Amino acid sequence: MPLDLSVKLGPLELSSPLMTASGCSGYGKELDRYHDLSVYGALVGKSISRNPRLGNPYPRTAETAAGMINAIGLQNEGYEAFVKNTLPKMRSFGPKAIVNIVGHDFEEYVWLTERFDNEEGVAALELNLSCPNVAEGLQFSTEPGTCERLVAACRAKTRLPIIAKLSPNVADIAGIAKAAERGGADMVCAINTLVGMAINWRKREPLVANFTGGLSGPAIKPVALRCVWQAARAVKIPVIAIGGISNADDVLEFMVAGASAVQLGTILFVEPDAGQTIYNGIKQRLLDAGIQRISDLVGTLRA
Numbered sequence: 001m002p003l004d005l006s007v008k009l010g011p012l013e014l015s016s017p018l019m020t021a022s023g024c025s026g027y028g029k030e031l032d033r034y035h036d037l038s039v040y041g042a043l044v045g046k047s048i049s050r051n052p053r054l055g056n057p058y059p060r061t062a063e064t065a066a067g068m069i070n071a072i073g074l075q076n077e078g079y080e081a082f083v084k085n086t087l088p089k090m091r092s093f094g095p096k097a098i099v100n101i102v103g104h105d106f107e108e109y110v111w112l113t114e115r116f117d118n119e120e121g122v123a124a125l126e127l128n129l130s131c132p133n134v135a136e137g138l139q140f141s142t143e144p145g146t147c148e149r150l151v152a153a154c155r156a157k158t159r160l161p162i163i164a165k166l167s168p169n170v171a172d173i174a175g176i177a178k179a180a181e182r183g184g185a186d187m188v189c190a191i192n193t194l195v196g197m198a199i200n201w202r203k204r205e206p207l208v209a210n211f212t213g214g215l216s217g218p219a220i221k222p223v224a225l226r227c228v229w230q231a232a233r234a235v236k237i238p239v240i241a242i243g244g245i246s247n248a249d250d251v252l253e254f255m256v257a258g259a260s261a262v263q264l265g266t267i268l269f270v271e272p273d274a275g276q277t278i279y280n281g282i283k284q285r286l287l288d289a290g291i292q293r294i295s296d297l298v299g300t301l302r303a
């Protein structure tokens, strides 16, 4: 029997559990030159806002032990240019195209949701809930009531599958995951970056101009595993794992912890062809372990 790497995420069926993580490989063309992208079930693009955003002042990234800090500030070309110039290309690579959206307030998220609902070839919408909520001075993913209302407001405007992307910078990620589920999310994904800092003490300067930034990479994998496990126990909808995934064993660990699929982020800056290597590695490990269907692994962590 051939190996079956397909996964079913509620209404979304993918040929592979691998996806790209938002912001770590553009919209597909950056990776296309390295290998055949069919190893990915879906490509998730960088966050799109209603209007173009220039992002934060430079420097915006710094390497840390086992990871990196970034404070890009959600730079993107904005809805109109994205739909005209980038989305058609993103759809052409083969994997499903998932659009990640971000807003300053409810109205911007809802506006974007309504627009993308009418776009051809969008497989799902991922809500980046970790952007500062300017209108209410909160983050959308730190307060369960706000998270539920925001997801519900978007839910009301689209039939596309909705993925709620959660922040790890919270006391109770299970509570936020449940709020997203109550709001009507079809999936949650975890985690976005952890707030961190890096300093050059000789210069008395922060390494990113924004002072603080998002920590990502292998350094955050144990935190991500814990968050995914807690979220998966709390909700009935599928959970997508992100955070420091760098090899095939990492992927399988997250699936055992309860993830139905995974996203590759920081590893793509180091090894742009990691999708191919990890895909091959997963197949080999499943063959070695006598496991035919990858989905059989999901949530099999023993007590």
Ligand SMILES: Cc1cc2nc3c(=O)[nH]c(=O)nc-3n(C[C@H](O)[C@H](O)[C@H](O)COP(=O)(O)O)c2cc1C
Pocket (backbone or CB within 6 Å): 021, 022, 023, 024, 046, 047, 068, 070, 072, 074, 100, 128, 165, 191, 192, 193, 214, 215, 216, 217, 218, 220, 242, 243, 244, 245, 263, 264, 265, 266, 267
């Ligand atoms: C440079 C950079 C830019 C990112 N931009 C976004 C973004 O625009 N939207 C978003 O939802 N997540 C963004 N992320 C977060 C990643 O999608 C991912 O959640 C996080 O990096 C953890 O995964 P990793 O450790 O595999 O990188 C960004 C991460 C990095 C490193």
